[in-house]
Amino acid sequence: MKNLLFTRREFLKTTGTVSAFAWFGIKPTAKARRIIDCHLHIKHAGRDLPATIAHIEGLGCEKAMLLPLEDIAGGVFLTTDEVLEAYRQYPQRVIPFCHVDLRRDDFERRIRAYVAAGCRGYGEQKQQIPLNDPRIVRMLEIISEYGWPCTFHFQDGPKGFNQGIEQYLEPLLKQFPRVKFIGHAQSWWSHISADVPPPNVSLYPKGKVKRGGLLDRLLADYENIYGDLSAGSGYNSLARDEKFAAGFLRRHRKKLLFASDCPCHDGKGANWKGGCIGVKTIELLERIADAKTRDDIFYNNAARLLGLA
Numbered sequence: 636m637k638n639l640l641f642t643r644r645e646f647l648k649t650t651g652t653v654s655a656f657a658w659f660g661i662k663p664t665a666k667a668r669r670i671i672d673c674h675l676h677i678k679h680a681g682r683d684l685p686a687t688i689a690h691i692e693g694l695g696c697e698k699a700m701l702l703p704l705e706d707i708a709g710g711v712f713l714t715t716d717e718v719l720e721a722y723r724q725y726p727q728r729v730i731p732f733c734h735v736d737l738r739r740d741d742f743e744r745r746i747r748a749y750v751a752a753g754c755r756g757y758g759e760q761k762q763q764i765p766l767n768d769p770r771i772v773r774m775l776e777i778i779s780e781y782g783w784p785c786t787f788h789f790q791d792g793p794k795g796f797n798q799g800i801e802q803y804l805e806p807l808l809k810q811f812p813r814v815k816f817i818g819h820a821q822s823w824w825s826h827i828s829a830d831v832p833p834p835n836v837s838l839y840p841k842g843k844v845k846r847g848g849l850l851d852r853l854l855a856d857y858e859n860i861y862g863d864l865s866a867g868s869g870y871n872s873l874a875r876d877e878k879f880a881a882g883f884l885r886r887h888r889k890k891l892l893f894a895s896d897c898p899c900h901d902g903k904g905a906n907w908k909g910g911c912i913g914v915k916t917i918e919l920l921e922r923i924a925d926a927k928t929r930d931d932i933f934y935n936n937a938a939r940l941l942g943l944a
């Protein structure tokens with residue numbers, strides 16, 4: 636305030652209602668936004684646990700699903716025990732997931748031990764194992780007993796992960812109705828469009844979305860499939876065609892989850908070129924999604940999925 640001699644009316648005109656309310660000691664009635672980040676890793680690009688918690692808080696999230704990844708092929712090596720230790724230190728902020736290396740013979744015993752230790756879901760499954768591999772099917776059989784969510788990194792191509800989304804995902808959705816599948820990453824989000832370039836041409840297709848994509852069909856037809864909007868792939872799938880994205884978000888508002896998968900150190904862009912991907916995704920959702928859709932995507936769907944609501 637430069638000049639305290641404003642009349643009240645001039646003051647309101649100048650500053651807008653919200654700060655005027657604050658000035659006159661009246662609290663605005665708008666409720667605070669609640670957010671759960673559905674995809675985050677400790678040790679992502681070397682980020683330690685305190686900076687990971689700072690990311691959750693800096694981005695304005697109540698909690699985050701912390702996803703271990705027990706295979707360095709996925710780019711981060713983070714064990715379920717490390718995630719459980721984070722949960723012990725920050726129980727209000729951390730929702731612990733479990734991931735075990737499916738190439739090891741003892742994975743069934745280990746998953747069951749992590750259920751007993753307090754994990755709430757499985758993933759991130761990001762190993763160079765195709766989606767129709769019997770070990771993936773066995774893992775789904777086990778977690779189906781617990782009705783767990785399961786986050787998959789879908790990336791086609793020879794160096795990819797869970798390859799074969801187009802052929803193999805739908806049969807798995809039918810076979811495991813109790814598993815809450817969460818789709819993520821390049822080949823998942825490429826299928827927002829009916830036009831999907833081969834993975835060696837582009838994993839981040841740009842430009843207008845062609846209607847009739849696999850995601851529109853699966854999200855509409857199956858109760859047990861969700862999408863996490865994290866990383867460059869999630870952001871790009873909406874930003875490439877905002878007009879299409881606005882309708883997509885509305886149609887599937889009960890099936891989409893806010894998530895960042897961001898490695899920055901404070902939820903504001905520190906230590907990461909290009910800034911915080913979570914901030915960019917929140918800004919985009921604020922611009923193109925209505926308030927009810929945003930409430931579902933930011934919080935309600937994750938709370939329902941995890942039984943927090």
Ligand SMILES: [Zn+2]
Pocket residue numbers: 674676702759896
């Ligand atoms: Zn991830």
Ligand SMILES: [Zn+2]
Pocket residue numbers: 690895897898899900901902903904910911912913914
């Ligand atoms: Zn960030």
